[in-house]
Amino acid sequence: MQKSDLLKNLQEIVGNERISTSTAELYCYSCDASQIRGMPDFVLRPASTEQVSKIVRLANENEIPVTPRGAGTGLAGGAVPVEGGIVLDMSSMNRIMEMDLDNLQVTIEPGIVQEKLNEALEPYGFFFPPDPGSSAMCTLGGLIANNGSGMRSVKYGTTRNYVLGLEIVLADGTVINTGSKTSKSVAGYSLTDLFVGSEGTLGVITKATLKVRALPKERSVLLASFDNPELAGKAVVKVLSSGIVPSACEILDRNIIEAINTYDPHVGLPKAGAIIMFEVDGTENSVREGIEMIKDVCSSLATSIRAASDKTERDEIWAARRLVGAAVSRLDPLRTRVYVGEDIGVPLKELPGMLHKVGEISKEFNLPIMTYGHIGDGNLHTGMCIDVLDETDWDKLNKAADKIHRTAISIGGTVTAEHGVGSARAEYMGLELGKGLDVMILIKNALDPKGILNPGKMGV
C-alpha cells in the first residue's frame, strides 16, 4: 500500500487529530532517553483497544513496523522506531478503569503515569509499589513492558509481581486477555509473565489488572556513610543476611553525593566515600526495630550513621535520589549524563567485587564512573558523563560500558536489571541467555511471524 493510502486508512481508524506526520512530531518521537535513534513514518495516539487492534491489523497486512511507546522515558531505545513505521503513543489511554480495592487490585489503561495511579490510590490507603526514578513521568504500560522496578524492589519486588492480568493486542490484531482476577492461578502457561518485560515485541498492552498494597503506617530513613563503595557493599550483604528486609537500600558514591547536594542543597548529604540509604517501612514497632538492627549491623563498617530527622527531610532525600541519574549532568557544564552500560545486576555476594571492578574500569579508561542504584537487589547504576561533542569521549564510554556488561555477565549477573534491553543491549542477549535466546526467537516468530512488533529489539 502506498504511504498516502496508508495514511488515509490510519486517519479513518483514529481520526485526524490522533495522527501526525509532521516533521517536528516525527523527530520528537525518534528517540527516548537512550542514544538509540529511528525516524517513524507516522505517530498515532490511539484512544481505545479497538483502535489499537485495527491499527496493528492494518500494519500487519502491510508489514509496517509498530513500536508502542509510553512516555518515552526508556533508557535502552525500547520505544524508538529503529525500523521506521508507526509509533503508537499510548499515553492518551490513561484511565483507571476500575478500583477494586476490596480485592486489592485496580484495572488501568497503559498510558496512566505511575505517580498518577498512586495519587489516586493514596486517599484509600493503598499504593502500587514498583517506583522507578521516573515515576513522575513513566507510564504503567512502559513499566509493565519493561518489567521495571525501582528503589523499593528489594522488599516489594518488580512490576511482574503485581500484574494479575493483561489485555493484549496481538500482531494480527486479535485481542486476548491473560491471567485472572485471582491472586493465584495455575491455569495454563503464564502468558501474563510472557508479556511482562517483552518490550512490545510480542503484543501491545491495552489494559492491565494490577495488585496494590496497603500503604505502610511508618517509614524511616537511615543514612550510613562508608570510606568506600566496597565497604558499603559488604555492609549491605551483612544487613540482608541478618534477616532484615529494608524497603529500600540505595548506594550513592562520592560523586553522586555531590550531585545530589548540587541539585538540591537542602538535602545536605554527609561527605563520604559512599552512603547507603536504608529505608524501613511497616508498623511503628517494626520500623523502630529494623532501624536499630541496621544500625547495629553497620556499626563496625560505617564511619557514621544518621537517621532522617523528619518526614520533610526523608521526602527531600528521596526526591533528590529519584532524579540523580540526570542530575549528575550538573557536576560539569561541559558534560552530560549518557545512559549507556548503566543498569547491570549482579548476585549479592559479588557486589563488593563488582564495585571494585567498576573502579578499575574507570581508571583503565580514564573516565569517571559514578555508582548509585538499588544495591539491595544487586542492581548497580553506573553513571558516565561525557562531552557529547567529543568523539574520544564516546569511544571511551562505549568501551567502558562494554567491559562493564561483560564483567557482569561473567560473574553470573545481567546486563540489565530493570531498564530493559531495547536496541541498546540487544547484542549481549546471546552471551547472557545462550540457547534461551533461540527459544525467545521461536516464541517471537510464533506470535509475530511478520516481525512487525517493535522490530530490532531484545535480540529477537
Place this chain on the structure above:
Amino acid sequence: MNDSDMRSILKCVRCGTCRSVCPVFDVVGWESASSRGRMLVAHGISQGMEVDAGVFDSLNTCTTCGLCEQMCPSGASPVKVVENIRHQLVMQGKMTDAQKALRTEALEKGNTLGETKERMAWLGDSRKDVAKKADYVLFAGCLGSYRYPELTKRTFDILKKFGVTALQEEVCCGSPLLRTGSDPSDLMLKNLEQINKTGAHTVITGCAGCYTALKNDYPEDLKVVHVTEFLADRLAELDLKKLDLNVTYHDPCHLGRCNGVFDAPRQLIKSVCSLEEMKSNREKSKCCGAGGGVLKGYPELSLEISKRRVEEIPKDVDYLVTACPLCRTNLIRGGPRVEVLDIIDLLEMAME
C-alpha cells in the same frame, strides 16, 4: 544557534521530567508540545530541519513559564533555548501571523493590543499629580493602561503619596516581543529616555511581564520593583484594616519563579486577611496559560491551561488574588468559581 543554547540542548538527557510538569503538554499531549520536544525541535532546526507549521506549533506554544527549567534535573534551560530559537527564526523572516501582529502593533502603536487611543488616559484627574522629577516612576504597562485603567489609576493614587510619578509617553515595555522573538529595542529606548528624564532610580510595575523585561532586559543599573515589593516595604504607612476574608494567590510565573518575588505579595495579603495556598504554588506554581505569546497565538490552548489552573483554587476561599493583569485576564477566561482580584483591589478593600 549560539554555543550556550547548543550546550543547553546537549544537557537535556530526555528524562521526561518536563513532560510531567509542562502545562502545555498536559493539554496537548503530543511530544512536540513538551519542553523535551521543543529542545529536540530546536536541535533539529540547527541540523537543517525545515521550518513548517509543526515547528511553529511546537516552539510557539511554550508559555515560557519556566516550570520545566525549575524542575529539570540536568540543568538545561529550555525557555532560553525556545526564546532564542524564536528570535533566530524571526530574524530569518520566519514567524506566524500572530507573532507578526504582536510586533507590528507594538512597534507601530506602542502597545500590543492594537489600541490607538491615548495611552495615558487612565490617569484621569490624577494627571495633575504627575511630577516631572521623582525618585520612583510607575510603569503602567499596556494592559494596565488600556484594559485595567481604573485599577492603574487607583494604584497610582496609592503610590503618589510615596513620591511616585508616571511616564508621559510610555510605550510597551517590549516583553511580548522579547518572548516571541522580535526586537523591541526601539520601544525600550523610548521608555528608557523618559525614565531617565524623570531622574527616577527605580521603576515600579504591577505587571509580571513588564517586570521581567524591565529587570532583565533593560540596563542593569535601572532598579525595578514590583508594586507588591514597594508596598510591602511601606506596610506600616498603608493603614490597612483587617478583612474577614480567606483568599488564595496565583503566582505569576514571570514574577515568582522567574524572578523570585514570592514573599512580598503574600506579606501584603496576610496583612489584611487569611491566605490559603493553591495546590501548586511558589516555585512550582502552574502557569495561567497566557504568557510567551500563547494567549495571542493559541487562545483555545491558553483557555484550557487556565481552566486547569483555576481547578487548583482551594474550596473555601472568597477570591483568587494575583499580581499581574495578563494572568488576571486569562484566569478570568478560565471561569473560576470565585472572582479574580488584583492584589491592589484587595488592599483597597482594606483601606476603605
